[in-house]
Amino acid sequence: MNPTNIQLIRGFKDILPGETELWQHIERTAITLFEDFGYREIRIPIMEKTELFARSIGEDTDIVEKEMYTFADRGGDLLTLRPEATACICRSYIQHKMAAQDPVRKFYTIGPMFRRERPQKGRYRQFYQIDAEIFGIAAPFADIELIFLLRTLFDRLNVTDTTAHVNSLGCPVCRPRFKAALAQILDQAAPHLCADCLRRKDRNPLRVLDCKVPGCRKAMAGAPSILDYLCDDCRTHFSTVTDTLAKLGVPFEIDKQLVRGLDYYTRTAFEIQTGALGAQSAVAGGGRYDGLIESLGGPAMPAIGFAVGFDRLAEIVAATAPLATRPPALFIAALGDTARRQAFEWSTALGVAGIGVSMLYEDRSLKAQMKQANRLNAGQVLIVGESELAAGQVVLRDMASKTQREIPVTALVKTLIEIFSPAPV
Structure with a gap:
């Protein structure tokens, strides 16, 4: 009897010679750029206590409820393969008391993340991200720097068809008024919302704005913009971001449906979208999360970061400028x-x-x-x-x-x- 060939786990992939050279090129380009701007590499475990992601990402999110690889170890502790890097870096920042030494830190990391999503083209259950974070800076120039870095990274990789989508999420001072106005629209739109949005509308109403289901997007087309409810400080912060991006020549659009559904996210949220492979879609995204470190038991500390989808970026770079392998001399x-x-x-x-x-x-x-x-x-x-x-x-x-x-x-x-x-x- 012939033994059955052992195959890849569904949703995982091998990165083969011929591809690895391209990945190394992207990594080198990103690392050079980050280090030129004062970022330092941090390497974090691929496994953390489940509680970290339940508290950071949110127990009501699809990631925590449906997509994480979680299991109990022999001691009974619940452990999870990391679905994203930000929470892990925040945990490290708190655990090693970095704020006491110097609260202002710039980090980058590159590596695999894990989510049990439905496998499809460009989406894997083990996927890779390029991640950058800034801690300890409340000024809008940190927001601008990260968006500028993303644009510069894509330019250096010859991915030129990119546009930044930006929005402000307000802050605990101005967001409650917006949520109240949004709740009225959600009640009217309820008959047209998908099952997920019906579940979200009371517990996490901002996430309804970000739903990609056509019926939900149509139903929420007339939703109020949070930009109309910003307090003076948030309005000034967002104006500085958009005015400076324009001066730097970074193309952007103000996108009122771009949101983050968790309360610790504040002010600037952004995505980088590209049409390099046809349909316009996000290849990177980030936002300011001034409340996250404190919610995880650390000091009150402003912070902002982004993540780049490495797999999709590699696909785009390969299509626009294939990298030849180096032959032996x-x-x-x-x-x-x-x-x-x-x-x-x-x-x-x-x-x-x-x-x-x-x-x-x-x-x-x-x-x-x-x-x-x-x-x-x-x-x-x-x-x-x-x-x-x-x-x-x-x-x-x-x-x-x-x-x-x-x-x-x-x-x-x-x-x-x-x-x-x-x-x-």
């Missing part, structure tokens, strides 16, 4: 056991020196080895056999020009390093 074609042993020693020395080198370790004909060099798109091939070693000269063949020259075996590694290393500027 040199392929060594060795003929015979003695030559192969010597070639292997050379290859290790060249690799340590930073020269991309490849070779076959088994006994193969020269024709087979040259075919392999072509498949790898190697720039040059070093041909070495027993006769070449005896003569003290090996052949270096340029694969593009088809020219070749002899290289002395003596000090061969030094000679090849000089040939392949870039000249000093």
Whole structure:
């Protein structure tokens, strides 16, 4: 009986060679940008106590109710694979008493998140995010900086079809008046709302504004805008954000239906939307959450952050500017056991020196080895056999020009390093 092949878990994926180079390019671009602006990397566990997400994301949300990978460990504690990074970074900020040392912190992290959503194109149960957070700054320039960073990141990755959607969520001073006005509209719209929105309208009414069901969006088209209910401080804050984005040349739209449904979110909320793959959709989003750290047991501390959907961003970058894999600079074609042993020693020395080198370790004909060099798109091939070693000269063949020259075996590694290393500027 043939054993059954073990397959990927549904909703998970392998990132294969050919894709990983693209992912590394995106990571390097993001890391360089973040560190140029003073952000420092933080690496957080992929598993936390379930209570952290119940308190931060909210027990009434779909994420906590339906989508988290939660289980009891042998000690009976409820643990959860992280569905997002912000709560984990806040927990670390509180636990390590970072506010006492210096409350102003800028962090970034890149890694996997987990949600048991229905798998579909571009959406996975293990997905990846690029995350950035700012703690300890209440001024609107932190909001502007994050939106500007997102736009700059996408520009550097040649994702140019992007627009920032921004809104203000007000604050505990002005939001209650808006919620009261919204409640009246929700009661009138109730017959046209989906089951989820009917459940949300009393417990979390702001989330109804963000529903993507066409019937709900149509029913809420006449809903009031929170911008009409902002207090003076929130209005000034939002005006600074929009005025400065305009001065910086960042395209944006004010989107009154862009909300966050939890009370600790305040003031600026934003998404970056792109039409790079057809339909306009969000590839990044964030917002100010000035009440979250205090709600998790830390000090009252302003904070704001964003998350980029890495999987979707990689899909967009691959479609707009595919990244070629780096071929080896040199392929060594060795003929015979003695030559192969010597070639292997050379290859290790060249690799340590930073020269991309490849070779076959088994006994193969020269024709087979040259075919392999072509498949790898190697720039040059070093041909070495027993006769070449005896003569003290090996052949270096340029694969593009088809020219070749002899290289002395003596000090061969030094000679090849000089040939392949870039000249000093």
